[in-house]
Each structure stands twice: as C-alpha cells, then as structure tokens.
Amino acid sequence: MPKETFYNLPESKQKTIFEAAVQEFSTQRYSDASINQIVKSAGIPRGSFYQYFNDKADLFVFVLEKITAEIKAIEQKNMADYSDCDALTQFANRLASTIELNSSRPEYTRITMIQSKESDPFVKKFFELQEEHKRAVIKLFERDKQRGLVREDVDAAAVIDMVYLLSKETFYTIGSDGNAYQKRMEAFLKIIRDGIRRS
Amino acid sequence: MPKETFYNLPESKQKTIFEAAVQEFSTQRYSDASINQIVKSAGIPRGSFYQYFNDKADLFVFVLEKITAEIKAIEQKNMADYSDCDALTQFANRLASTIELNSSRPEYTRITMIQSKESDPFVKKFFELQEEHKRAVIKLFERDKQRGLVREDVDAAAVIDMVYLLSKETFYTIGSDGNAYQKRMEAFLKIIRDGIRRS
DNA sequence: TTGTCATATGACAGTATTGTCATATGCGGT
C-alpha cells in the first residue's frame, strides 16, 4: 500500500509516477524492473520514491491492482451480452476482454504478458485462474450438457484449463496483433468445440 | 564454444564445471544466473572460468547443446516404436520424451522449464518448435487424412501448435510429476482427438 | 518574524554483477 504522502500528492504527479511504473513494468520483469529507471522516467528524486512507497513490491501491487480492476470492469461489461451462449464461447469471450483493453492501453496488456512469465510466487499469484471463476464456468458446462450441446463424458475442468492456457500463451506469443490472436484462437476453439460436441 | 583450455582439462574437472553450470541454470534464469555462483559451486577460481569460456553465453550454449543432444537421442529411439501410429500420438510421444529424461536427469528438464520462460531472444531460440519438425508432422496428418482417420478440413498446423503449446505449458506447471503430466495431457489429447476425428 | 512540521533531496553504505589483467605456479622438455 502506498504511503499517505503519495495520496497527498497532486493527482497529476501521482499519475506521472504511475505511468512511469507502468512503462517500466511493461518492459521489464518484476525482478529486473529498476526503481532507478522509474524515478528517472518520472522525473522525481530517488529519495522521494521511498517517501511514497515502501519498496518495489509496494509499487508493483499498486500498479497491478489498478490494472486488474480495469480488466475486471471490461469483463463484467462483456459478460452480460453473452449470458445465453455456450460455456466455451462465454469463457473465451471473457479472456478476449484483455484484447479489448489492448487497443486502449497496450502497456497494460504488455505488463500482463511480461509479468506472467515471472517465476517469483509473489508475482505469479496475480495471474492464476481463480478457482472461483473456474467453478462458475464448470457450472455453465453442466448447463450445456443438460441442453444437449456437450457430451456427458466431457471433462469440463480440462477444457477450461486448456482454453485458459492456450489463450494466455497465444496472447503472449502473438501479442499486440489482436486480429491474429482472434484468428488463431478461433482455429483452436473450432477443434475443441468439435471435440466436445454431442454428435 | 569453450576454449581449447577447457578441453585440455581432465574430464572429471570438465564434468564438475558442467554440473555446476547445470545446477545454476536449472534454478536461475539465464539473465539471473551468476558466474560467481557457478565457480563457487565448481570450486574453481573466477579467473579460471574465463580461461575456459568466453563468457556466460558461451557456457550456456555449451550446456544447452549437450542437453538437447540427449533429448534428441531419446526422441529418435522412441520414434521407431511409434512409426505406424497416427500423427497426434507420434507427436505427443515425441514431446513425452522429455518426461523420460526427467527420471534420469531431472535437472535437465528443470533447465528446459526455467529457461524457456526467458525473454532474451538468444535464449528463446533454443525452445522454438523447429519448422522442419512441424512440416514432418503435417505430412503425418496428411497420411491420417488419406487413411480416413482425420477429417479433411482439419487445420493440421493449428493442431500441432496447440499440442506443442499445451505440452510445454503443462510440463512447466506440473513439472516434476511425470504421472500427473501424462494424465493431464491425456485429458487434453482426448478432446483434441475427438475434435479432429472423422465421425 | 519565527517556529514547526511534512516533504524533498541526493549522498551514502552495502551488495552484487561481469570481464580483465598482472602475477604466481607448476609441469615438460632440455
């Protein structure tokens, strides 16, 4: 948590520091990210930084919480439009929300891409698929099975893990090009859809 | 390439240094790996290291080439037994060779796991699916289509990318537990198989 | 004007890294 002094700062200065941090964390892994670089880019003295934040971890959490909040907001918004679709479509759509953010704030998604490769458990936990979310999607699969869209024997958890993993990695490698991502994921999803469909 | 002085060393000492490097690269990413740590663990003075190798990259290439050669050897051996299987089975089997190595030399697979997350392009290129391999597997898919095992409209390249990606990531997250890996990959492969099968 | 207090600042200590280099060592041949 940033110190009180940070919140006492004029908002413009808060933003300058935040943006400098975003810039650094979107190009360097957490462990490689340099406070020196951030203060230089924000144009504040090194000493001041430690007046605002306890340490690098403090800043990192601050930045990531702000970003994940934005992603969640977009996800929520998109969720509504798809509430009647099959489980796979809904899940894939939720993942695609990141792509939407990519057009307005590409640095945010770059942070996701870079930091999700960090092995430090402290960083890792920000990028794990929440068990709670997973359970919700499994429920959707149950509904699909009852509807007769999906075969009874399909391992829903495996499908979810698969799609999550494919999406994350595809996004990581293809990165900025939202169209290419969508196209590739469609190819993957087609195969999976055919694999779980009731014939 | 190691310098001549390295190869002039008694083999036991060469091995000691190699093992020390394996130890370091199996626990630290390339950029974080420390020559200091390696020479300490090998029990040689820092100056000597630079007598044997030009720099860290030199050592890294040496270690990785040795390891990939071993993996390839196991792959070749396993290939033969599966030459009549369908493309997916053969490809999955080839990937599983890593698992076999895992039981005899778990450090080697740990290197694969850790270093494949490195963003440095110099490191990255060691872990890319070779285009040449990919083409070979696509040919196998063509055969499967002719045999009537696989639907004509299936995008073979997508299937390969998918399986490669899933395998790599599953191995990375599950890691040491070969059984769990196999089980998980079977769940994934079942879905894909059903997705590409000719009904 | 003076005093107080939050904040600003950059020098500093401590630590780690890589690659170089001058010198020491020891072995093989003469």
Add this chain to the structure above:
DNA sequence: ACCGCATATGACAATACTGTCATATGACAA
C-alpha cells in the same frame, strides 16, 4: 638444474541496484 610456456589465481575496475538517512526546503500557523 633450469627454462619457457600454458595455465591458475584473486585483486581490480566498472557498473548497477536497493533502501536509508541526515539535511534542505518551503508552506502554514502563531
């Protein structure tokens, strides 16, 4: 016994990083 050469060695320079701390600054209140 001696010489020369390949190799062994650790001190060193250069660099980068984090977090701390004593002091400077400037705003506001009395």
